[in-house]
Amino acid sequence: MALKQYGYFPGCVAQESCKELDLATHVVAEKLGWELIKLDAASCCGASVVNDMNRHLARMLNARTFAEAEALGLDTVLTICSTCTGHMRQANHELLHNEQYMKDANDVLARFGKKYSGNVVTKHMAWILRDDFGIDNIRKLVVRPLTGMKIGAFYGCHVLRPEEYASSGEDPRNPHNMEDLILALGAEPIVYEGRTRCCGFHIQLEKEEVTINMVGQNMAMARDEGAESIVTGCPLCHLALDAYQSKSVDTAFGKTDLPVFHLPQLIALALGVAPEKLGIQKHLTDASKVLISAGIA
Amino acid sequence: MLVNLEVQRFDPEHDGAPHVQTFTVEVPGGATVLEALMQIKDENDGSLSFRRSCRSAICGSCTMSMNGLDGLACKTPLRQLLSQFGESGVADAKPHETISAHAGQAHFGAEATSGAANAAATAAAVALDPAHAEPKHDAAGTPASGAKPVGTVRVSPMHNLPIVKDLVVDMTRFWEKNKSLKPWLVPKEAPPEREYRQSPVEMERLWKPANCIFCGTCYSLCPVVSVDDTFVGPAAIARVGYRFLEDTRDGARKERAENIVKQNLWLCAHCYACSYCPKHVDPHELIALSCVATIEEGVTDNTGARHAMVVADTIKKTGFLEESQVIPGTLGYFNLVKLAPVIPLGLRLLLKGKMPPLLMRPVPRVTEIREIFKAAEARRY
Numbered sequence: 001m002a003l004k005q006y007g008y009f010p011g012c013v014a015q016e017s018c019k020e021l022d023l024a025t026h027v028v029a030e031k032l033g034w035e036l037i038k039l040d041a042a043s044c045c046g047a048s049v050v051n052d053m054n055r056h057l058a059r060m061l062n063a064r065t066f067a068e069a070e071a072l073g074l075d076t077v078l079t080i081c082s083t084c085t086g087h088m089r090q091a092n093h094e095l096l097h098n099e100q101y102m103k104d105a106n107d108v109l110a111r112f113g114k115k116y117s118g119n120v121v122t123k124h125m126a127w128i129l130r131d132d133f134g135i136d137n138i139r140k141l142v143v144r145p146l147t148g149m150k151i152g153a154f155y156g157c158h159v160l161r162p163e164e165y166a167s168s169g170e171d172p173r174n175p176h177n178m179e180d181l182i183l184a185l186g187a188e189p190i191v192y193e194g195r196t197r198c199c200g201f202h203i204q205l206e207k208e209e210v211t212i213n214m215v216g217q218n219m220a221m222a223r224d225e226g227a228e229s230i231v232t233g234c235p236l237c238h239l240a241l242d243a244y245q246s247k248s249v250d251t252a253f254g255k256t257d258l259p260v261f262h263l264p265q266l267i268a269l270a271l272g273v274a275p276e277k278l279g280i281q282k283h284l285t286d287a288s289k290v291l292i293s294a295g296i297a
Numbered sequence: 298m299l300v301n302l303e304v305q306r307f308d309p310e311h312d313g314a315p316h317v318q319t320f321t322v323e324v325p326g327g328a329t330v331l332e333a334l335m336q337i338k339d340e341n342d343g344s345l346s347f348r349r350s351c352r353s354a355i356c357g358s359c360t361m362s363m364n365g366l367d368g369l370a371c372k373t374p375l376r377q378l379l380s381q382f383g384e385s386g387v388a389d390a391k392p393h394e395t396i397s398a399h400a401g402q403a404h405f406g407a408e409a410t411s412g413a414a415n416a417a418a419t420a421a422a423v424a425l426d427p428a429h430a431e432p433k434h435d436a437a438g439t440p441a442s443g444a445k446p447v448g449t450v451r452v453s454p455m456h457n458l459p460i461v462k463d464l465v466v467d468m469t470r471f472w473e474k475n476k477s478l479k480p481w482l483v484p485k486e487a488p489p490e491r492e493y494r495q496s497p498v499e500m501e502r503l504w505k506p507a508n509c510i511f512c513g514t515c516y517s518l519c520p521v522v523s524v525d526d527t528f529v530g531p532a533a534i535a536r537v538g539y540r541f542l543e544d545t546r547d548g549a550r551k552e553r554a555e556n557i558v559k560q561n562l563w564l565c566a567h568c569y570a571c572s573y574c575p576k577h578v579d580p581h582e583l584i585a586l587s588c589v590a591t592i593e594e595g596v597t598d599n600t601g602a603r604h605a606m607v608v609a610d611t612i613k614k615t616g617f618l619e620e621s622q623v624i625p626g627t628l629g630y631f632n633l634v635k636l637a638p639v640i641p642l643g644l645r646l647l648l649k650g651k652m653p654p655l656l657m658r659p660v661p662r663v664t665e666i667r668e669i670f671k672a673a674e675a676r677r678y
Contacts, residue, residue: 012618016653017646041661043616048567049608052585053592057673061612064669108672112665153390161569162581170392173366174381179390191390193365198520198568205627206563206600208638213524214566243642282649 004132006078007069007120008036009088011235012044014080018235020279024264025080025125027278031141031271032133036078039068045084045091048202055094056104062091063105066120077122080264082234086158086166088122093165124159126233126263127168130177135184143272145186149294151266152190152227152258153178154218154241156234157198172196178231178263185270190227194218201240208247215240216248219256229290230260238262242284259287269296298396299323299446300375302333303386304345305453307460315453315460318342321446324375326397330452331359331370334464347464354575357512361464362453364388367517369575370452379448386449396447455517471513474529477560478537478553485548499545506540506583508576515571515580521564529560531571531580538562539583542590554594562587563601603627613670616660620653 014022029036042065044050046058065088069077079085095102096118106115123131129138160172170176173196179189200214219241222230232238242260249255261269265278275297280287291297300322307315320341324333331349338345348358352371359370364378364386380395382388458466515531516522522530529538538557541547562584571580592602607626611619624643628635646652660666 013620015617016620016657017651019651041616041665043660043666044612044618046612047608047618049605049618050612052567052588053605053609054589054673054676056676057609057670060669060673061666064665104672108669111668112662114665157568157570162572162579164572166569171381174388174390174393176390176392189390191388193388195390196388198566198570200520200566202567203521203564205604205624207525207561210521210525210528210564210566214520217520217524243645282651284645284649284651 003033003035005035005037005074006076006128007072007074008038009042009045009065009077009079009084009122010038011079011081011084012047013235013239018238018262020282021080021235021238021262021264024262024268024278027268027273028264028271031268031273032138034078037072037074039065039072039077042068045087047083047087051087051090058087059091059094059101060105060108062088063095063102063116064109064114066092066095067109067114067116069120070117071114075119075121076128077120078125078128079122080125080233080262081236082124082156082158082232083236084158085122085124086161089165092118092120092122124168124233126159126177126181129181129267130168135180138181138267139184142184142186142270144270144296146182146266146270146294146296147186149187149290150190150226150228151182151187151261152192152222152225152230153182153195154199154222154230154232154234154237154260155196156232156237159233160196178233181263181267182231185266187266187270190222190225192221192225192227194221199234199237199240200244201236204240204244211240212244212247213251213253215244216251216253216256219245219248219258220253222258223256227258229287230258231263231266232260233263235262245285257285259283259285259290261287298326298375299444300333300379301386301446301449302337303449303451304334304337304464305451306345306463308344308462317451326376328375329371330361330363330373330375330378330450333375333450334370334452345464346462355510357510360455360512360514360517362455362517364451366573367455367514368573369512369514372575375450378450382448384446384448386451455513457517457519457522458513468513470526471511471516471530471532474533474560475511475537477529478533478557479541479549480537482541482544482547483549483552484546493546495545502543503540505578506536509536509574509578510576511536512575514573514575515578518570518573520568520570521566525561525564527561528564529557529562531565531584533560534562534565534587535571535578535580535583539587539590542587550590551594551596554591554596557587558591558596558599558601562591563599563604600627603629609670611657613667614659614663615657616663616666617657619657621655 010022043061046061051058163172182189197218200211204211238260245256268278302320303317305315306318320337350356350358354369354372361370364382376396383393454460454464454466461467521528542553565584569581604627607623608618611622
C-alpha cells in the first residue's frame with residue numbers, strides 16, 4: 001500500500017528545545033504508515049509576535065510555506081504545534097478570503113519564481129489522526145494499553161480560538177478529539193476546566209509570575225479532577241506546563257507535579273515504543289513514577 | 298421545554314459563601330437565559346438579583362457566566378447551551394445532538410402544563426464549595442407529572458470582579474481601568490469652526506471599537522486578569538486604548554502609547570479568549586494593533602516591544618524563531634538583573650539536553666524570506 005504523504009511542518013520549537021517531539025512524531029508516522037515530507041525551506045509561521053506586528057508579513061511567510069508544499073504536489077501540511085496550526089490557518093483563511101492579500105503574496109513569491117494557488121490545508125496531527133487515520137484504527141494498533149493512566153488533555157489556544165479558522169470542527173468550548181484518543185490508547189481521560197485555557201507561555205518573558213500562576217491554576221484544576229499526567233499537542237504549552245509547575249508550588253494553587261507528554265509520545269508508548277526512545281527522560285517534570293505505575297518503565 | 302437552572306446565589310447579609318439554587322422551570326423552546334431568569338424572578342423568587350435592561354444586546358448589562366461560557370444572557374438561547382454540553386451543563390468532552398425547540402415535549406402528559414411545571418420549581422439550596430462548583434440536584438426539583446428536564450444550565454456571575462449579590466458584580470475596577478487609558482479626545486489644536494472631519498478610511502478604523510458596549514465579557518474571560526489585576530484588560534485596550542491611538546483627531550498619541558504600555562498592554566497572552574465578544578469587536582486584534590501603534594510611536598524600551606523585534610529579527614536572519622537568541626535579546630544581553638532569574642531554568646534545560654541550539658543554520662533559500670520582509674515592512678499593518 002502506498003504511504004500516505006503529508007507535508008511536514010515541525011515548527012521552530014520542535015527543532016530547538018523540544019526535539020523529542022520531532023523524534024516521537026517520526027516514530028509514530030512510521031508505525032502508522034505515513035510519509036512525512038519535511039518542508040525544509042519553510043520559515044517560522046510567525047507565531048503570535050509576527051502575526052500581531054505585521055499581518056502582511058505573516059501572510060506572505062506562510063504563503064511561501066504553502067507554495068513549497070504545492071510545489072511538492074502536497075495538499076495537506078501536518079503540524080505538531082497548536083501555535084503553528086492556528087497561525088498558518090489564519091494566514092490561509094485571509095489569503096483565501098481576500099483576493100488582494102493573495103495577489104500581494106503572489107507578487108512577492110513571483111520575485112523568486114514561486115506561486116501559491118490556495119490548495120493547501122494545514123491540519124494538526126491530532127486532527128489527521130481523527131479524520132484520516134481514524135481513532136478506531138489507532139485502537140487496533142495498540143499493543144500496550146495505557147491502562148490505569150489518568151490523563152488530562154491540554155489543547156492549546158491556537159487549535160480552538162478564534163473559532164472562525166482555528167478550530168478543528170468540534171465545539172471549541174467542549175472539544176473531544178484528544179479525550180477520544182486517550183481513551184483509544186487504553187487510558188482514562190480526565191476532563192477539567194483548564195483543558196481549553198491558556199498556558200501563559202507567550203508572556204513568560206513579560207512577567208514570569210503570571211505564567212507561573214496560569215500554569216498553577218490549570219494544573220490544579222487537572223489535579224483536582226484526578227489527572228495524574230497531561231498530554232498536549234503544543235510544544236509551547238509543554239514547555240510552560242513542564243517547566244513552571246515546580247515554580248507554581250508557592251502560588252495559591254498549590255503543588256502539582258503532573259508529567260506533560262507530547263501527543264505523539266503518548267501514542268508511541270501505547271504502540272509499544274520504549275519511553276527512552278521518545279525523549280521522555282528529557283522533560284523537567286519527572287514522568288518515571290507515572291510510567292512505572294502503568295507498567296511501562 | 299422543561300429546564301434546570303442552577304443559579305449561583307449570594308446574599309452578603311446572610312450568606313458566608315455563594316451557594317447554588319436549582320430552579321426547574323418550563324420555558325418556551327426559544328427562550329434566552331435572561332428570559333428564564335426574568336421568569337424565575339417574576340414567578341418563583343423575587344429576591345433573585347441580576348442586571349438587565351434592553352434585552353437586545355445593546356446595553357451590555359446582563360453579562361454572566363452560563364455553563365462556564367461568559368456572555369450576554371439576553372443573547373444566549375438556552376438551547377444553544379444545552380446542545381453544547383448535554384444534560385449536566387458541564388463540559389464533558391463528548392459530542393452532543395442539537396436540541397430542538399420542541400425538546401422535552403414527548404415527556405409531557407396532557408396535564409403537564411407550563412403552570413404545573415412552574416409550581417414545582419424548587420428552591421433547593423445546595424452548599425457550594427467555592428473551589429469546585431459541583432451542585433447536586435434535588436429530587437424535589439422534578440415536577441410531579443413525571444416530566445423530565447431536557448438538561449441543566451448553570452448560571453453564575455461574571456469572573457474577575459467581586460460579587461455584590463447573586464449575579465450582580467461590582468464593576469468599579471473595570472471602570473477604573475477604562476478610565477486609566479483616558480477615554481476622551483485630546484484635540485491636536487483649537488477645535489475647527491465647524492465639525493471635525495475624517496475620511497471614510499480613517500473612520501473605518503474606529504468601527505470595531507465603537508461597537509463595544511462595555512459589557513465586560515472579554516474582561517470576564519481574560520485568563521491574565523484572573524491571576525494579575527495589574528493587566529488593564531481587553532475591553533479597555535480595545536475600546537479606549539486602541540480607539541484613541543487610532544483616532545486621527547487625537548493629539549496625544551505618544552503619551553497614550555507610553556501610558557498603555559505602563560498599564561501592561563504587553564501582558565496580553567494571545568489566547569484569543571476575548572474572541573468570544575458578543576459584539577464582534579475582536580479585542581485580540583485591536584490589542585495587536587495597539588502594540589503596533591506603541592512601536593510606531595517609538596515606545597520600544599520595554600520587554601514586549603523588544604521581544605517582538607528580536608523575534609522578527611531572528612526569522613529574518615535564519616527563517617527560524619531562534620529561542621536561544623530571543624530570551625537574552627528580549628531581556629537584554631547584559632541585563633543581569635533580568636537574566637539572573639532565568640539562568641536556573643536554562644541550566645535545568647541544559648542538564649536535561651533540552652537547551653536550544655545557540656545558532657541555527659539558516660533554512661534553504663533564506664534570501665527569499667528576506668525579500669518577503671522587505672516587501673512587508675514597507676507596508677502598514
